[in-house]
Amino acid sequence: MSSISTRIGLLLEAATGGFYVSITRGFLIVMLSYAGYSLSILSSIFLLQAALSVAICIVMYYKYRVRGRESLRRLTILFHALERILWMSLPFAVPFRSLEICLACAAMVCTTPVGIFLNYLVYSQFRGKDAVDIVSKRFALGSVSSIVGALLGMVLVWVIHSSTVYVMMYLLAGAVGLVGSIALLFTRLEPFIPEEVEAVTPVLEIEVRKVNAFLFLILYCAGTNIMYIMWIPFLKSLGASQAIAASLAIIGPVGTIVGSLLWKSPARCRLAMLLLLLSIFPVIIVRIVSAQLVLYLMFSIAAISGFIMSAIVYSTYTREIGTLRVSILSQLGYEAGVALASLITMLVIGYAYLYALALALTGAALAIAYVAIPEFAIIPEKAALYYARLVYTASITSLTYTVLITREAAMLFLRVLALTFLITIIYFLYHLLTILVAV
Numbered sequence: 001m002s003s004i005s006t007r008i009g010l011l012l013e014a015a016t017g018g019f020y021v022s023i024t025r026g027f028l029i030v031m032l033s034y035a036g037y038s039l040s041i042l043s044s045i046f047l048l049q050a051a052l053s054v055a056i057c058i059v060m061y062y063k064y065r066v067r068g069r070e071s072l073r074r075l076t077i078l079f080h081a082l083e084r085i086l087w088m089s090l091p092f093a094v095p096f097r098s099l100e101i102c103l104a105c106a107a108m109v110c111t112t113p114v115g116i117f118l119n120y121l122v123y124s125q126f127r128g129k130d131a132v133d134i135v136s137k138r139f140a141l142g143s144v145s146s147i148v149g150a151l152l153g154m155v156l157v158w159v160i161h162s163s164t165v166y167v168m169m170y171l172l173a174g175a176v177g178l179v180g181s182i183a184l185l186f187t188r189l190e191p192f193i194p195e196e197v198e199a200v201t202p203v204l205e206i207e208v209r210k211v212n213a214f215l216f217l218i219l220y221c222a223g224t225n226i227m228y229i230m231w232i233p234f235l236k237s238l239g240a241s242q243a244i245a246a247s248l249a250i251i252g253p254v255g256t257i258v259g260s261l262l263w264k265s266p267a268r269c270r271l272a273m274l275l276l277l278l279s280i281f282p283v284i285i286v287r288i289v290s291a292q293l294v295l296y297l298m299f300s301i302a303a304i305s306g307f308i309m310s311a312i313v314y315s316t317y318t319r320e321i322g323t324l325r326v327s328i329l330s331q332l333g334y335e336a337g338v339a340l341a342s343l344i345t346m347l348v349i350g351y352a353y354l355y356a357l358a359l360a361l362t363g364a365a366l367a368i369a370y371v372a373i374p375e376f377a378i379i380p381e382k383a384a385l386y387y388a389r390l391v392y393t394a395s396i397t398s399l400t401y402t403v404l405i406t407r408e409a410a411m412l413f414l415r416v417l418a419l420t421f422l423i424t425i426i427y428f429l430y431h432l433l434t435i436l437v438a439v
Contacts, residue, residue, distance in 0.1 A: 006125055009187035010118070010134060011141055013080075013180040018142030018253065020177030022149035023169050024087040026249030027157075028104070029232045031166050034242050035094050039233045043346035045101050046229060049108040050339030056112050057332035061325060073187065076117035081181040083110035088174030091166040112331055119327035121187060123318045131315035132264060132308065139260035139304060146253030149173065150246075157246050205385070206320045208392040209374070213313045214333050215391070216368045220306040221337020222344070223362030224299075227280060229345050230354050231296060237351070240289045248296055255300025263305040266312065266376045272305030273366045280362060284355040306365070313375055 032042060086107035093100040126134050152172075156165045232245045263272045279298035286292060310333070314326045321329070340361075348354055369376045372391040377384035 006121070006187045007134065009183050009185075010121065011137060012183035012186075013118075014138035014142040015145050016176050016180035016183065018145035019149035020084065020087075020173045020180065021142070022146035022249055022253060023153050023173035024090070024107075024177075026146070026150055026252070027153055027166065027169065027246060028090070029229070030242060030246050030249070031091070031094065032100075033233055033236060033245070035163070037097070039230065040346050041097070041101075042233070043229060043342045045104050045342075046108075046225075046338060047342035047346055048101070049105045050335050050342055052105065052109045053112040053335035054332060054339055056109070057116070057328050057335060060113075060116065061328045061332065072117060072120070073184070076114065076121070077181055077184050079110050079113045079117070080184060081178060083107060083114055084174045084177035084181065086110060087177070088170050091163070091170045094163065094166070112335060115331045115334075116324075116327045119330050120324055123315055123326050124323045126315070132312055135308065135311045136260045136264055139308075140257050143253040143257040143260065146256070147250055149176075150249035150253060153249060154243065154246055158243055206317055208385075208388050209313070210317065210321060210329070211392050212368060212372050212388050213310060214329055216365050216373060217306070217310050217330070217333030218337045218340065219361050219365035219368065221334050222340040223280075223337075223358045223360075223365060224276075224303050224306070225338050225341035226345055226354055226358035226361070227283070227299065229341060230351060230358075231283075231292075234283075234351050235289065235292060238287060238289055238292070240292075244289060244293075247293065251293060251297050252300045255297050255302075256304050259301045259304035260308070262301070263308050266309070269305040269309045269312075270370065270376055270378065272302045273309075273362075273369060276302035276305070277359070277362060277366060280355070280359050284352055309369065309373075309376060313373065316375070 029042060086103060089103055090100065090107065093103050122131060122134055153169050156169055159165075160168075232248060235245050235248075259272065263269050276299065279295055279302055283292070283295055286295065310330060314321075314330055318326050344357055345354060348357065368391060370378050371384060372388040374381050374384040374388065377387075379387075
C-alpha cells in the first residue's frame with residue numbers, strides 16, 4: 001500500500017502548487033491582456049504550448065518506459081522546479097513579445113512531464129475510491145491555497161497600479177511553488193499490491209473504454225478551455241476593470257473547492273456536467289458584469305467533474321493499460337483539448353461563434369459520457385457498451401481517414417514545393433545563361 005509520506009508529499013505539493021498556480025496561470029491572461037496582447041496572440045501561445053505538449057505525450061506513450069523508480073522521482077522533481085523558475089521569469093519579458101511567447105510556452109510545456117509523473121505517482125499508489133479521494137483532496141487543498149494566492153494578488157493589483165506588481169507576485173509565487181518541489185522529496189514509488197484479483201476485462205472492451213474516455217476528455221477540455229481563454233477578454237470587452245477581471249482568479253478556485261467536495265460519484269458527475277452546460281448557455285447573452293461572475297462561479301463548480309470522472313475511469317484500468325500509459329493518456333487528452341481550444345480561439349473571430357463552439361464541444365462530451373462510457377451512462381450497461389462500440393468505431397475510422405488525408409496532403413505539398421523549387425532553379429539558370437550570352 002502507498003506510504004503515508006507519499007500521501008503527505010502529494011497533498012503538500014498540491015497545497016503549495018495551488019498558491020503558485022493561482023498567481024502564475026491565474027494572472028497570466030490578465031497580465032498579458034492589459035499589456036496589449038490580443039486574443040489571437042494569447043491563443044497562439046496556448047496553441048504552440050499544447051502542440052509541443054501533445055508531441056511530448058505521444059513520444060512518451062510509445063517510447064518512454066519506467067526503468068527505475070528513483071530516476072523517475074528525480075525527473076519529476078527536476079521538471080517541477082524548472083517549471084517554477086521559468087514562470088518566475090515571465091513578468092520580466094512582457095515588453096518583448098517574442099521572448100515572452102517563448103518563455104511562456106517553455107514554462108507551460110514543462111507542466112506536461114510534471115503532470116504525467118504526478119499522475120503516475122497517484123495511479124501507481126492508489127486505486128478506485130482511494131484514487132478519487134487523493135485526487136479530490138489535491139483539488140480541494142490546491143483550491144484553498146489558490147484562494148489565498150488570488151486574494152493576495154487581487155490586493156496587490158488594487159494597491160500597486162504598476163506593472164511591477166506582477167514581478168512581485170510571480171517571484172513570490174515561484175518561491176512558494178519551489179516548496180512543493182521540496183515536498184516531492186518525501187514521496188516514494190512503491191509497488192502496488194492489490195488486495196484481491198479482479199476479473200480480467202476483455203481486451204477489445206478495454207480498448208473501447210480507453211478510446212471513448214480519451215475522446216470525452218479531449219472534447220471536454222476543448223469546450224471548457226475555450227471558455228477559460230475567452231472569458232477575461234470578453235469581460236474586458238464589456239468594460240470590466242482589471243481588478244474585476246482578476247477576481248476570476250479567486251472565483252475559480254472557490255468553485256473548484258465546492259466541486260471537488262460535491263462530485264465524488266458517477267451519479268453526481270453526471271449532474272455536474274449538466275450544470276456545466278446550463279452555466280455556459282447564458283454567458284454570451286448576459287451583459288451585466290456581476291452576473292458574469294456568478295456564471296463563472298457555477299462554471300468552475302461544475303467543470304471539475306469531468307476531470308474527476310476521467311480519474312475514476314482511468315484508475316480502474318491501470319493494470320490492463322499500464323500505469324504510465326494511463327498517466328500519459330490523461331495528460332495527452334488534456335493537452336489535445338487545450339490545443340483544439342487554442343486553435344479555435346485563434347482562427348474563429350467573434351465571441352458568439354466561440355461560445356457556440358464551446359457549447360457544442362461540451363455537449364458532445366456530455367453525450368459521450370451519458371451513453372458511451374458504461375461507468376457513467378444513464379442507460380443500461382449493455383446498451384452503453386453497444387453505443388460505446390459505435391462511438392469507438394466511428395472515432396477510429398475518422399482518425400484513420402484523417403491521418404490518410406493529412407499524409408496525402410503533406411506529400412502533395414512537398415511535391416508542389418519540390419516542383420516550384422526546380423522551376424525556380426531552371427529559371428535562374430536560364431536567366432544566368434542569357435546574361436552570359438549577352439556579354
